[in-house]
Amino acid sequence: MKIVFAHFNSKIPKYLLLNLKRTILLFPLHEVYLITDQDVGKIKIKNLSVSKYNVSENWNYLEELIQHPKFFRNNFWFTSLARLIAIAEFVKNHNEEILHIESDVIISSDFPFQVFSKLNVDFSFPVVNSDQAIASCLYIGNSRAADELIRISLESAAENNLTTDMYVLKRLAESKITKFQLLPSSISSREALDNANEQFLLEIKEALSIYSGIFDGSDIGLYLFGEDPRNNRGLSKLRYRKYINYLNVRKLFIISGFNREFPYVSDLENNVQIPIYSLHIHSKNPNLFKVNRIRKIISKSVKASVKEPKNIFSPMIFIRAVKNSIFRRIRYYKS
Numbered sequence: 523m524k525i526v527f528a529h530f531n532s533k534i535p536k537y538l539l540l541n542l543k544r545t546i547l548l549f550p551l552h553e554v555y556l557i558t559d560q561d562v563g564k565i566k567i568k569n570l571s572v573s574k575y576n577v578s579e580n581w582n583y584l585e586e587l588i589q590h591p592k593f594f595r596n597n598f599w600f601t602s603l604a605r606l607i608a609i610a611e612f613v614k615n616h617n618e619e620i621l622h623i624e625s626d627v628i629i630s631s632d633f634p635f636q637v638f639s640k641l642n643v644d645f646s647f648p649v650v651n652s653d654q655a656i657a658s659c660l661y662i663g664n665s666r667a668a669d670e671l672i673r674i675s676l677e678s679a680a681e682n683n684l685t686t687d688m689y690v691l692k693r694l695a696e697s698k699i700t701k702f703q704l705l706p707s708s709i710s711s712r713e714a715l716d717n718a719n720e721q722f723l724l725e726i727k728e729a730l731s732i733y734s735g736i737f738d739g740s741d742i743g744l745y746l747f748g749e750d751p752r753n754n755r756g757l758s759k760l761r762y763r764k765y766i767n768y769l770n771v772r773k774l775f776i777i778s779g780f781n782r783e784f785p786y787v788s789d790l791e792n793n794v795q796i797p798i799y800s801l802h803i804h805s806k807n808p809n810l811f812k813v814n815r816i817r818k819i820i821s822k823s824v825k826a827s828v829k830e831p832k833n834i835f836s837p838m839i840f841i842r843a844v845k846n847s848i849f850r851r852i853r854y855y856k857s
Contacts, residue, residue: 523635525549526612526622528557528605530575532596534565537803538625540811542567545623547813548631555620557608573612580607580672587679603687606657606675610668622660627738628811629659629800630784637733644670644700647691648707648739651717651767655691656739658802659705670700704729707739708769709789709796718768735797736787740764743802745771746823750804751836758805761831771827778824783817785824 525545529538534556546554546569556562557573565572581604590599609622619639623629638646644667649655662668674694678685695702708714710727718726736742741764748760763770775788777795786795801810801820809815 523552523639524555524616524618524620525552526555526557526609526620527625528609528622529625530559530605530608531601532560534558534560534562535625535806537806537808537811539565539567540808541623541625541628542570544628544811544813546570548629549633549635552635555612557605557612575608578607578611580611580676584676584679587676587683588685589683599686603675603679603685603690606687606690607672609660610662610671610675613662613668614665617665619661619663622657622662623800624658624802626803626806627658627743627800628803628816630782630797632782632797633799634733634735641703641732642701643703645694646703646705647695648705648737649692649695649722650688650707650739650741650769652719653692654686654688655695656688657691658739659737659800660691661705667700670694670697703732705737705739706730706733706735707737707741708774709736709787711773711789711791714770714773715768716770716773717765722768730796733799735799737800738798738802739769740802740804741767741769741771742774742776742798744804746776746801746820746827747803747807747810748805748834750806751834758834758836759831760834761827761829776824776827778821783820785820 527538527542542554542556546567553571555571555573557575559575562572584604584607585600588600588603613620621638638661644663646661647655647657647659671694674697675690678690678693704725706726706729708726710723710730712723715723745761748758751758763772775790776785777788778785780786784798786797788795803810810819
């Protein structure tokens, strides 16, 4: 199975370069790809396969449809959706299953690739609430599934020019044309999934019986390590919750240890420890993408997970955010 990362419209960030190196080191039996439109001539990462993306008709058509503000982080909203087009086209060109990992998501050394391959499904990814799913870990099984991903992306954009990748994926999960398997992002606990309905609890329970582990969609990494300080002008919220989402991480009993870098969620009702196989590092802390630093940081964050929420302020990111805001306004008034 190919492991695929994707990055467009801006310089490849340090955390992604570190993540690529880490993934290649941990999974030598899997070919690691980066799909990008950037100049990668200076990237010297051994055993990395680079797929230079040439804009397609589907990409151009999507760009005509989407009306999100273009000046926000190098057209972030459009690029987040358009990458699904690029990934799907990659699958069609190679005609084999892939696992796409978001640039700020790290996976454990015991990640269960073999389970994905045995399922015979078209898609698998986490669902975070009643309206949205996420491509933190996105499995695409075949070219037919890739065609459906492109079709739904374009159809959704035609119906709503402010749609996002998360809305598109939730719609894809509900498609009757392809076979979708939920990727579990929690234990099946009414207390932890306090915003979810009973049907979702059942789906999580079934998914856990298949994967025997948890794949962080958005909430666990956000809770443990904080959000991206660029989202709020240098302010990062730690151990907070997005209330629109199903999962309340504070109600999970997260533990570390057992000769494993990644933590577990303790299912007290069934007296089992459920491994976490992926973590979404919204904070972009580069040390969490380094093989020799990750264990200590995760252990410290897990121990602190029972503490009260707090805010962390980064003066340098605040100054940079103010400068970028000024430049965006200048470009806007000149355009």
